[in-house]
Amino acid sequence: MSDKNDWRLSDHDEFYNNLQLKHAQYKRPSESWDHDHCEFCFDKFSEYEGDLHEGYCTLDNYHWICEVCFNDFKDLFNWSVINNI
Ligand SMILES: [Zn+2]
Secondary structure, three states: OOOOOOOOOOOOOOOHOOOOOEEEEEOOOOEEEHHHHEEEOOOOOOOOOOOOOEEEOOOOOOOOOOOHHHHHHHHHHHOHHHHHO
């Protein structure tokens, strides 16, 4: 459930309101950059075993959100998912 007092929301601001997201497989962006963290709970995305391999990201592939946080906060932040880009 979404809750404005959730610990994962402590540093968040308007940036996250009304984001457009896509569901995607995580691919390492470059040789020197092989992982990202969920914007909210900091779970790790990478191509390595034991890490998350897919989730939701902003259309520029820069900000990643795990499935759990997506489901918890999509209504709070009014996110929309864009398919077929
Ligand atoms: Zn998360």
